[in-house]
Amino acid sequence: MSNKVLEDKFYVALLDDLEKQKLVLPTLPEIALKIRDAVSDEDASSKQIAEVISEDPAISARMIQVANSPLLRGSQKTETVDQAITRMGHALVKSMVTTMAMEQIFQATHPLTEKYMQSIWSQSTQVASIASVMASHFTRLKPDQAMLAGLVHNIGALPILTRAEEIPALLQNEEIFASLLKRLSGPIGASIMESWNFSEEMVRVAKEHSNYGYNSDTVDYVDVVIVAKLQNLEGTDDPDAQIDWNTIPSFCKLGLAGDVEVVEIEDIVMEEIEITQQLFN
Numbered sequence: 001m002s003n004k005v006l007e008d009k010f011y012v013a014l015l016d017d018l019e020k021q022k023l024v025l026p027t028l029p030e031i032a033l034k035i036r037d038a039v040s041d042e043d044a045s046s047k048q049i050a051e052v053i054s055e056d057p058a059i060s061a062r063m064i065q066v067a068n069s070p071l072l073r074g075s076q077k078t079e080t081v082d083q084a085i086t087r088m089g090h091a092l093v094k095s096m097v098t099t100m101a102m103e104q105i106f107q108a109t110h111p112l113t114e115k116y117m118q119s120i121w122s123q124s125t126q127v128a129s130i131a132s133v134m135a136s137h138f139t140r141l142k143p144d145q146a147m148l149a150g151l152v153h154n155i156g157a158l159p160i161l162t163r164a165e166e167i168p169a170l171l172q173n174e175e176i177f178a179s180l181l182k183r184l185s186g187p188i189g190a191s192i193m194e195s196w197n198f199s200e201e202m203v204r205v206a207k208e209h210s211n212y213g214y215n216s217d218t219v220d221y222v223d224v225v226i227v228a229k230l231q232n233l234e235g236t237d238d239p240d241a242q243i244d245w246n247t248i249p250s251f252c253k254l255g256l257a258g259d260v261e262v263v264e265i266e267d268i269v270m271e272e273i274e275i276t277q278q279l280f281n
Helices: 003-019 030-040 046-053 057-067 081-088 090-105 111-138 143-152 157-164 168-172 174-195 200-208 221-233 249-253 262-280
Strands: none
Touching: 003 157, 003 168, 003 174, 030 046, 030 090, 046 057, 046 081, 046 090, 057 081, 057 090, 081 090, 090 111, 090 143, 090 262, 111 143, 111 157, 111 168, 111 221, 111 262, 143 200, 143 221, 157 174, 168 174, 174 200, 200 221, 221 249
8 A cells, every 4th residue: 555545544534533523532631621610710719729729739839830930930939829820820820731731641652653742742832932922022812822822733633643553654654644644633633622622712723723824804823823833843844944934824914924034033032932931841
């Protein structure tokens, strides 16, 4: 069987299983769901949210660590989860809980998928950092939401990796597998985000992140993620790194096409991106 036939057969079978709801989608850990529900409750106080977070020592420690990071550090050191939540704000707490849940999900169960898992997770955190800073400087979107969008944009890769474990020939051919990820991660990612009850705007990010012709009426989180993805690929040997940014509607919508050079953008935001990236380390 030729590589192209193998790729197409895999593609059709996976989409068919998705349509028939036979595809096993990843689930968020129960504690992450509890914390997300608590944070989403507008009437919940920081103390009430802290009580839920404190059920998990690892998440509690991470919240305090993030609150004391260079990005958020105040005049006094944060020592309790309650204080951390107050300093971070509910939106960032929600993003960081999702981050920790995603870290658990992006754990390889097969030697062949380990490098892909590590690479996709690393890229997702980098895109999340860039998206957050881009949203802050070039849009009126919420940086915390942009960070979350960057973090989850390629979630559709997970079921593809899991299924591909059964077909070593796919995983051993990086070109074919990269093609499959680009073709399948959108529709599968959208289904995962819907099953996790994320907002429509986050579902749209998972669905459209590889659609470089995406052009909605207003600047949204898809635009920020597309810009962040291509920024992150700059200088690599990825084929997408060769795309002319002036042809991408998202760059034009953020005012980053035309005479704006990569160096100029980096001069503005690079330090902030590096600081934001520390949230994921």
